[in-house]
Structure formats: structure tokens, C-alpha cells
Amino acid sequence: MNTRGWRAIVLAAAGVVLTASCGYGAAIHSAVIPQEQLAGTWASPDGTSLTFSGERTFAGSGFDKVGAMAGCAAPGTLSTGRWAFYASPEGGGLVVSDETATRGGSLQLSFTDDPTCTVSVYLYGNFGNAEDPSMCPTKDPDDGCPPGGYLTRDGGTTHS
Structure with missing residues (x-):
């Protein structure tokens, strides 16, 4: 050569x-999914669990194990709140949490007991494959997810 x-x-x-x-x-590696696919229970091997409803609410446990929530007051006591996909309104460059968005590759969790505590959750697939996605609450999606931090439908293995 x-x-x-x-x-x-x-x-x-x-x-x-x-x-x-x-x-x-x-x-x-991001996966874009519709809200129907988000609905249901997601769990991590570390013991964090999130159950999403179609009414934009969630219930969960094990948030004290989520590093992205370190800035929240008493994350272990938080259990319910609202979720919204991040979207770009009117196709602009600004991305915000939008409760009217019906699909997305990331979402925001806002907690009922601590409205100042919000966490971004990124959806991952194997090169964008949205058939079996995993999710990770993290401050920066490029940092990846800590071992045991990915949440999946069955709480088992994940895409990395």
C-alpha cells in the first residue's frame, strides 16, 4: 500500500x-421511541425501577443509586413525578422538555416531592435500533452509563 x-x-x-x-x-447509539413503547416498567441490575404511564406520570424506587441525582435533596425518598420527552419546538435548534411530544430519544423526569430535582434520561439502542432499547439517567450521555445503571424492560442485560 x-x-x-x-x-x-x-x-x-x-x-x-x-x-x-x-x-x-x-x-x-441513541434510540428514538414512541410514548407507547416507553409505558411500562424498566429496571436496572442495581435496583432502580421506573414505571411510566401514558398520562405522563411515573413511579419509581432506588433513586439513591442513580449518580445523576446526587444534586437532589434525599433522592432515596423520591418516588413519583412527571415525565416529558425532549423536543425541538417548531423545528428550531433549542431542545426543551415538552409534554406534548409523542416520541423522543431522551426525556426529563420531574419529581413531585422535589420540583427542583429534574433528571435527564437518555434512550440507547444498538446503533439506533429502537426495538429493544435501554435507558440511562445521566448528566451527560457521552459519559455513558455506570455499570449496573442501565434500565431495561426486564432489568437484564443492555446495549452499551
């Missing part, structure tokens, strides 16, 4: 590394 061929391979590899490390890693 000539020098140009090797140079192209090195540049392509650098592009992949930069893409994964500069915020695109989460986008590649």
Missing part, C-alpha cells in the same frame, strides 16, 4: 475517534 493509502486510513481512523469522543458517540 502506498503512502496515500495509509494516510487515508489514518485520517479515517482519527475521524472515528474524534466523532466518538466529541459528542457523537451518544447520538450514534
Whole structure:
């Protein structure tokens, strides 16, 4: 292989590394699902459980095990609240939590007992596959989810 061929391979590899490390890693693995697919119970191996309803409410337990909730007052006592997908109203660049959005790749949890405590939850699939997604409450989706932190429908193994 000539020098140009090797140079192209090195540049392509650098592009992949930069893409994964500069915020695109989460986008590649994000899964967009409809609210009907969100409804039901999701659990993590660490013992966090969330049950979502179609009426935009949730009930859960084990929030003291979720690192993204470290800034909330007494996360272990929180158990109910409202959820909303993040969406871009009117196709603009600004993304906000929107209780009228019917699908999304991330959502916001707001707790009844502590309205100042909100947590972002990111939905992941194997390269966008939304058939069997997992979710992770995290401050930054590019940080990934801690071991045992992914929530799935059956609480079992996850996509990473």
C-alpha cells in the first residue's frame, strides 16, 4: 500500500475517534421511541425501577443509586413525578422538555416531592435500533452509563 493509502486510513481512523469522543458517540447509539413503547416498567441490575404511564406520570424506587441525582435533596425518598420527552419546538435548534411530544430519544423526569430535582434520561439502542432499547439517567450521555445503571424492560442485560 502506498503512502496515500495509509494516510487515508489514518485520517479515517482519527475521524472515528474524534466523532466518538466529541459528542457523537451518544447520538450514534441513541434510540428514538414512541410514548407507547416507553409505558411500562424498566429496571436496572442495581435496583432502580421506573414505571411510566401514558398520562405522563411515573413511579419509581432506588433513586439513591442513580449518580445523576446526587444534586437532589434525599433522592432515596423520591418516588413519583412527571415525565416529558425532549423536543425541538417548531423545528428550531433549542431542545426543551415538552409534554406534548409523542416520541423522543431522551426525556426529563420531574419529581413531585422535589420540583427542583429534574433528571435527564437518555434512550440507547444498538446503533439506533429502537426495538429493544435501554435507558440511562445521566448528566451527560457521552459519559455513558455506570455499570449496573442501565434500565431495561426486564432489568437484564443492555446495549452499551
